[in-house]
Amino acid sequence: MDGAGNITLWGYSPSLDLTKYIDKQSEELPIRLLLIGNGDLRHIFHTLASTTSPIHIYILESQLEIYARHLLFLQLLFTSVNQIGLQEKCEHYLELFANLHINTHTEQYLKEAATQLIQHITTISGEFQLASNVTIDASLLKYKEKDFLEGIFQFWRAPPAKQPFPAELAWDGRVRQYLGARYDTRRNAFDWDLHMKLAERGFKRLNAHEYGDWRESGLAFHLTRQDYTQPNRTLASAFVFQNSDGTKQARRGYWGDILTGPFLAHGLIPLDNNDAQMQAKANDKFIKTATDVSEYNVLKLLGQLQEQNNQIKIVLLPLNSIADLCTASKERYRHLQFDLVYVGCGLTHYLNEQGEKFSSSIMSRGCTLMLELPTFLLDLKREQLEQLEKRYDELANNIGCVLQDNDELKVNAVKLYKYNHGGRQPGHGGQPEPFRPIVLNPFRPIDFQPFRPVEPKPEHPQKEPKCEEYIIVLGRLVKVPCIREPHTTHPTSTTRPTRPTRPTATTGPTRHSSTNPTRPTSTSRPNPTNCTSAATPVTNSTAPVTNSTAPVTNSTAPVTNSTAPVTESTTSEGETQEPASTPEGETQEPASTPEGETQEPASTP
Numbered sequence: 001m002d003g004a005g006n007i008t009l010w011g012y013s014p015s016l017d018l019t020k021y022i023d024k025q026s027e028e029l030p031i032r033l034l035l036i037g038n039g040d041l042r043h044i045f046h047t048l049a050s051t052t053s054p055i056h057i058y059i060l061e062s063q064l065e066i067y068a069r070h071l072l073f074l075q076l077l078f079t080s081v082n083q084i085g086l087q088e089k090c091e092h093y094l095e096l097f098a099n100l101h102i103n104t105h106t107e108q109y110l111k112e113a114a115t116q117l118i119q120h121i122t123t124i125s126g127e128f129q130l131a132s133n134v135t136i137d138a139s140l141l142k143y144k145e146k147d148f149l150e151g152i153f154q155f156w157r158a159p160p161a162k163q164p165f166p167a168e169l170a171w172d173g174r175v176r177q178y179l180g181a182r183y184d185t186r187r188n189a190f191d192w193d194l195h196m197k198l199a200e201r202g203f204k205r206l207n208a209h210e211y212g213d214w215r216e217s218g219l220a221f222h223l224t225r226q227d228y229t230q231p232n233r234t235l236a237s238a239f240v241f242q243n244s245d246g247t248k249q250a251r252r253g254y255w256g257d258i259l260t261g262p263f264l265a266h267g268l269i270p271l272d273n274n275d276a277q278m279q280a281k282a283n284d285k286f287i288k289t290a291t292d293v294s295e296y297n298v299l300k301l302l303g304q305l306q307e308q309n310n311q312i313k314i315v316l317l318p319l320n321s322i323a324d325l326c327t328a329s330k331e332r333y334r335h336l337q338f339d340l341v342y343v344g345c346g347l348t349h350y351l352n353e354q355g356e357k358f359s360s361s362i363m364s365r366g367c368t369l370m371l372e373l374p375t376f377l378l379d380l381k382r383e384q385l386e387q388l389e390k391r392y393d394e395l396a397n398n399i400g401c402v403l404q405d406n407d408e409l410k411v412n413a414v415k416l417y418k419y420n421h422g423g424r425q426p427g428h429g430g431q432p433e434p435f436r437p438i439v440l441n442p443f444r445p446i447d448f449q450p451f452r453p454v455e456p457k458p459e460h461p462q463k464e465p466k467c468e469e470y471i472i473v474l475g476r477l478v479k480v481p482c483i484r485e486p487h488t489t490h491p492t493s494t495t496r497p498t499r500p501t502r503p504t505a506t507t508g509p510t511r512h513s514s515t516n517p518t519r520p521t522s523t524s525r526p527n528p529t530n531c532t533s534a535a536t537p538v539t540n541s542t543a544p545v546t547n548s549t550a551p552v553t554n555s556t557a558p559v560t561n562s563t564a565p566v567t568e569s570t571t572s573e574g575e576t577q578e579p580a581s582t583p584e585g586e587t588q589e590p591a592s593t594p595e596g597e598t599q600e601p602a603s604t605p
Contacts, residue, residue, distance in 0.1 A: 002178070002259075002379050003178055003257065003258055003259030003260075003378065003379055004257050004259060004260070004377060004379065005174075005255045005256040005257050005258065006239060006255050007063050007065060007066070007237045007255055007256050008037065008039035008040075008062075008066065008256075008257075008344065008346050009039065009040065009066070009069070009235060009256040009257065009262075010039055010040045010042075010097070010098070010257065010262040010264070010265050011038060011039040011040050011042060011043075011264070011265060011344060011372065012039075012260060012264060012344075012345060012372060012374060012375070012376045012377060012413060013264065013372050013373070013375075013376075013412055013413040013414050014042070014264055014265065014266070014268040014269055014412050014413075015042035015043055015045060015046040015265055015266060015297070015301075016043055016046060016047075016409075016412065016414065017046050017047050017050040017051070018033055018043055018046075018047045018340055018342060018370070019031060019047055019050065019051045019053070019055070019340075020050075021340065021368050021370065021409075021416060022339050022340055022368055023366050023368070027053065029054075030053070030054035030055055030056045030311070030313070031051070031053055031054070031055045031056070031339055031340075032055075032056045032058070032336075032337065032338045032339050032340075032364075033047070033055065033056070033057045033058065033338060033339065033340050033341075033342070034058045034060070034338040034340070034341045034342070034362065035057065035058070035059050035060070035342045036060045036322070036341070036342065036343045036344065036347050036350060037060070037061065037062065037343060037344030037345075037346045037347030037348075037372075038059065038061070038342065038344055039061075039066065039344055039346070040066075040069070040070075040073075040097070040265060041069075041070055041073045041074065041077075042265040042266065043342065044057055044059075044070075044314070045073075045077065045301055045305075046301060048077075048305060048308065048312060049301040049302075049304040049305040049308065050304065051308075051310065052308065052310050053310060054310055054311040054312075055310065055311075055312055055313075056313045056314075056315065057312075057313070057314045057315070058315045058317055058336075058338070059314065059315065059316055059317060060317040060321065060322065060325070061319065062319060062320060062346070062347065063237065063319070064145060064148050064149055064152065064319065065152060065234075065236075065237045065238075067149060067316055068117075068149055068152045068153065068234070069234050070316075071117055071120075071121070071136070071149075072096065072110075072113055072114075072117065072234060073093065073096070073097070074130055074134070074136065074314065075113055075116065075117065075130055076089060076092060076093060076096075076109075076113065077089075077093075077302070077305060078130040078131040078134050078305075081306060084109075086299060086302050086303065086306075087299070089302060090223075090295060090298045090299050090302060091106070091223045091224060092106050092109055093298055094220075094221045094223060094266075094294060094295065094298060095221065095223065095228075095232070096110065096232060096234055097262060097265070098214075098220040098221055098261075098262035098263075099218070099219055099220055099221060099228060099232055100167050100168075100171055100217065100218025100219060100231070100232055100235060100254070101167060101168075101217075101218070101219060101228040101229060101230060101231060101232060102228055102230050102231075102232045103224065103226040103227065103228055103229070103230065104226075104229070104230055105226070106230075107230040110156055110157070110233070110234070111156065111157040114153040114154075114156040114157040115153075115157060117153050118150055118153045118154070120136070121138060121146055121149050121150055121153070122146070122150060125139065126138045126139030126140075126141070126146075127139060133308075133309055133310065133311050133312055134312045134313075134314075135312070135313045135314070136314050136316070137313060137314065137315045137316065138316045140315065140316065140317055140318060140321075140332060141316055141317075141318055142318055145318060145319065155233060155236070155252075156233045156234065160231075165231045165233055165236050165252070166231075167218070167231035167232065167235070167236075167254060168217070168218075168231075170236075170253040170254040171217065171218045171254055171258070173253075174254060174255075174258050175215070175216075175258060178258060178259075186215070186216070187212060187216075190211065190212045190215045190216070191208060191212070193215075193259065193378055194206060194208055194211050194212075195208075197378045198211075198260075198376070198378070201375055201376060202268075202375070202411065203263070203264065203268060203290075203376065204285075204286065205267065205268065205286050205288070205289060205290050205293060206261075206263055206267070206289070206290045207289040207290065207291075210222075210263075210289060210290065210291055211261060211263075214261050214262075214263075215258070215259075215261075218254075218258075220261060220262050220263065220291075221291050221294065221295075222291065223291075223295065235254055235256060236252050236253065236254065237252070237253075237254075237255050237256070238250045238251065238252050239251055239253065239255045259378050259379065260376050260377065260378055263290040263291075263294065264376055265294075266293070266294040266297040266298055267289075267290030267291065267293045267294035267297070268290075268293070268412075269293075269412070270288075270293050270296055270297060271296075271297050271300050271301070272300070275296075278292075278293065278296065322350045322353075322354060322358075323353075323354065325361070325362060326354045326357040326358050326361045326362060327357060327361065328361060336362060337362065337363070337364035337367075338362055338363060338364060338367060339364055339367060339368070340367065340368045340369075340370065341362065341363060341367060341368070341369050341370070342370045342372070343369070343370070343371050343372065344372045345371075345372040345373065345374040345377070348371060348372075348392065348395065351395040351396070351398070351399055352395060352398075354399075355398065355399065356398075356399055356400065358399050359399040359400050359401065359419055360400075363419045364419075365419075366418065366419065367418075367419040368416065368417070368418060368419075369396060369401045369416075369417040369418070369419060370409075370414050370415070370416055370417075371392050371395075371396065371414070371415045371417070372413060372414055373385075373388070373389065373392070373410075373413040373414060373415060374388060374413075375413040376413060389415070392415055393415075396415075396417040399419075400419060400420060401417035401418060401419050401420070402417060402418050402420050403415070403416075403417055404416040404417060404418055
């Protein structure tokens with residue numbers, strides 16, 4: 001598992017007021033927004049605090065733990081000020097949002113909120129009120145999803161002895177697994193990621209101490225002087241592992257981000273850029289860190305939210321229901337047209353899977369499409385980010401959306417597109433550029449070179465031609481496979497030595513045997529050394545014929561003009577061996593063997 005984890009507990013772009021990027025806002029009809037893979041509540045929080053028009057927000061996520069956190073934060077935001085003050089509400093929000101450990105006061109609030117959420121989620125109608133003007137609609141969720149949400153809320157309020165959550169152990173295991181051999185020098189690795197990656201990509205407010213503490217222990221915001229000793233159970237999630245025997249087992253632990261951090265949501269840019277305190281610098285560094293900016297922005301948004309009285313409806317869609325939403329296969333999804341669609345960087349492959357149905361079914365006339373860029377995913381390199389940005393343009397062009405230039409959004413790691421009513425931006429030859437389908441998962445390091453030329457497969461080596469030779473056995477010509485000597489490399493030569501051949505007689509009958517090599521009959525210059533070396537391969541080559549059960553008879557027919565090839569064999573000393581010769585006029589008779597006796601091989605001098 002990489003640094004980003006498998007669950008998006010917070011996003012990778014700062015909070016935005018999404019209604020600013022909608023062209024026309026009718027006062028009679030509510031604004032409809034669709035947020036896909038948002039990860040947290042930052043955009044909804046900012047949008048609800050800034051707009052005064054009626055608004056309907058549809059949320060589609062990939063895991064139910066994110067839905068549970070959405071409901072918790074919505075209940076916290078719309079709690080009356082008479083019950084919880086703004087400063088206390090801000091502390092609860094930031095602690096539950098980012099810290100791996102919380103204080104006892106925040107834990108007490110979490111248990112009370114979990115009890116209330118269980119009552120809300122188990123209502124028959126599926127709708128409940130968080131305030132007089134705020135309605136939560138969970139009726140579209142499946143019953144098993146509601147049961148799972150109830151189980152999550154039960155876990156939040158369970159005593160540690162009954163359902164423990166060792167948050168510190170879970171965090172340390174993730175850090176050790178990610179760093180590997182670098183764990184002993186982890187502080188240096190944290191400092192490198194901060195200055196060489198986050199700072200270069202635009203996040204310069206983050207302090208080395210707060211980032212290092214979060215990477216070390218999971219504690220992001222130090223807001224009070226109290227000790228953070230209780231585990232934050234809202235960060236726990238389940239992950240299915242496959243054991244060595246093939247069985248699958250779900251384990252609860254911390255499987256979220258351990259690399260980028262939760263500071264981007266509210267700590268990148270202050271809401272009021274004209275505030276002198278927020279822009280003050282010392283030694284070319286901001287005095288106010290990401291923790292200060294986050295607290296400043298959340299307090300400001302909470303104050304604005306208390307003044308709003310517009311009608312708000314938030315709808316939770318079933319998990320991975322994008323296909324039903326785009327095809328309108330169910331009655332409840334028909335006639336749904338959205339004014340703005342926001343897609344997080346973890347679910348951008350939905351655009352590729354649905355194609356033109358994504359735009360023609362759910363986008364209204366002049367709809368705005370916003371795609372979150374993975375700029376702050378530190379596992380991705382600069383070249384991969386550029387390739388991803390081009391891929392986003394292809395995805396948007398494929399569904400009929402045109403890129404809009406907006407420098408402010410590009411700084412905030414978001415790209416803006418407009419739906420041009422089914423038309424496409426022309427590519428080469430006036431035709432839309434074809435999209436190369438690929439399932440994109442930016443939470444893992446990606447090799448963005450999928451279009452390499454395919455290397456030709458190596459040809460199979462040709463088999464050596466079958467080697468055969470003819471020998472004379474008992475006066476008959478027999479074809480047998482030759483037996484090659486194992487290849488050995490000469491210390492001074494790279495060529496393979498020549499295989500010695502059996503010496504044969506040129507004229508006259510010759511005595512043959514399957515086990516007895518030919519003995520030279522000529523008395524002129526016998527070479528016992530050469531005879532021995534030449535006879536050795538013959539014995540091996542005729543070995544398969546040794547155990548023949550054919551009767552041995554005395555052959556009286558002379559064998560002349562043998563067709564066996566006569567070759568010269570070269571010994572290891574480089575001498576050439578001459579074949580045995582027979583004096584003229586003399587006829588060599590084959591040796592006779594009495595019946596029932598076995599001929600002994602001739603001894604070599």
